Amino acid sequence: MYKVLREEYGLPSKLAQDCYRDAIATYKGWLKNPKRGRFPVLKNISVWLTAKASYTLDLENKKAKILGQEVQIIGYPHNLDFYKDWEIKEARLVMRADEWYLHVTMKKKVKVEKEVKGLIAVDINMDFITLGNDKQVIEIPTKLSDVYHYKKLAEGLQRKYPKRWKENKRILNRIRHFHTRARNILIDFARKVGKWVIDEAIKFSVNYIVLERLNRMISRVKELKKDFRDRLYLMEYSRIQYWIGWEAKKHGLNVIYVDAKYSSQTCPKCGSRMVESSYRMLKCEKCGYEDHRDYIAVKNLYGRGSLTLSTAPQMRDVTTNR
Ligand SMILES: [Zn+2]
Known part of the structure; x- marks a missing residue:
């Protein structure tokens, strides 16, 4: 394969390696899957690229050199400056709907300051994400009603065509479309909340974020009514918490979890x-x-977080950046 890629397609050696490494990974993934199914078929055009050898990135001038060709990066991330001092690792070049996307992996050692400069608490409920300390509180509405709207549309179709919806391709596609929309809103929103919380933490000049410990929440979900439970489940607390944690790590901030009982x-x-x-x-x-x-809720979480941090060594009640 390497020889074919080199000689017939004239690929540079490193790129030929990237190509067959990618193919081998796909093949092995199929081979190791006990269910296996049909032989993998290439549906999306994509390839792994090794940094420096197969592609280079010039963030300052928004240019990249891919497969020996210089290209302009359009629609680059808006916070490009943030990544200026990050190490550029491998990338995946993907073609989707006639556009090329370069998914770049970046690496940086982030120093986490453990000494407490201050903290803010975040409360997540069905209607609002609320954040603050004992003096100042701000909030943003959740996207739950939008998500709910699309879920209702999907359910409506299933109810309207109780027998046909599974077989009728057009109805099935509509239902899938609504579910995808709902899911995309949730994913997008969780990421945005993560960014928002960390931006606010920086504005508040604090380095600790206090979140509600989830185990209780999850057991509480079962006690709620069906409709209510659906909505709560959709919120996906843990997804939002995950993105808060991820953004915190990226910016060298700490996350602690406290018991939110009462x-x-x-x-x-x-x-x-x-x-x-x-x-x-x-x-x-x-x-x-x-x-x-x-x-x-926020003021209480803040109070519990403060207490936890002030007595941190003695308290077994604290889990940092789990
Ligand atoms: Zn009182």
């Missing part, structure tokens, strides 16, 4: 139980403190 009904001032005073507003029965429910 965090949305305990008074952040005196620790007493709070009762609903009006829509989404809670009031402390003992000290009279009143605030928005989401803000109370």
Whole structure:
């Protein structure tokens, strides 16, 4: 294969190596799969490229040299500057819908400052992602209603054609399209939340992010009503937390997880139980403190995070960057 690629196609030796290495990887993947199925067929045009040998990247001038040809990079990431001092590793060149995409792997050793400069807490619920400390809280709406909209459209079609939808290609494609839309919104949103949280952490000049530990959340999901459960499941807490963690790592920030038990009904001032005073507003029965429910959750997570960090060595309650 190497000889054919070199002599018949005139590929430079490193690129010929990249090509057959890629083919071997695909073949081995098929071979190792016990279910195996049909022999792999190339459907998408794509190839691994070794950095420097098969391609070079000039981020400053937004140019790349691929297969010996100089190309202009259009639609490059907007935060290109951020990656300027990163090491460029291998890439995958992919053709999709008549456009070429270069997926580049980059590497950098990021120093994580463990000394606490400050912290913010993040509360994720169905309608809002809320972030802040004991003094200042900000929030962004979730995309859940959009996701829900597409899921409902898909379910609607399944209900409308209870027998036909599985066999009818046109209906099936519509249903798939709605599910894909819903999924894409979720994936995109989770990434954006990750970026947003880290941007805010930098603006707050803190280096610790406090998140709710999930195990309790997951067991709580089972107790909720069907419709409710669907929505909560869709939110995919863990996906959002994953991206917060990923962005934090990239920027050298820390993430800690705290127990969120009763965090949305305990008074952040005196620790007493709070009762609903009006829509989404809670009031402390003992000290009279009143605030928005989401803000109370954040303030409590913040308080628990502060406590955890201030007593960190003694507390077994802390898991950093899991
Ligand atoms: Zn109180």
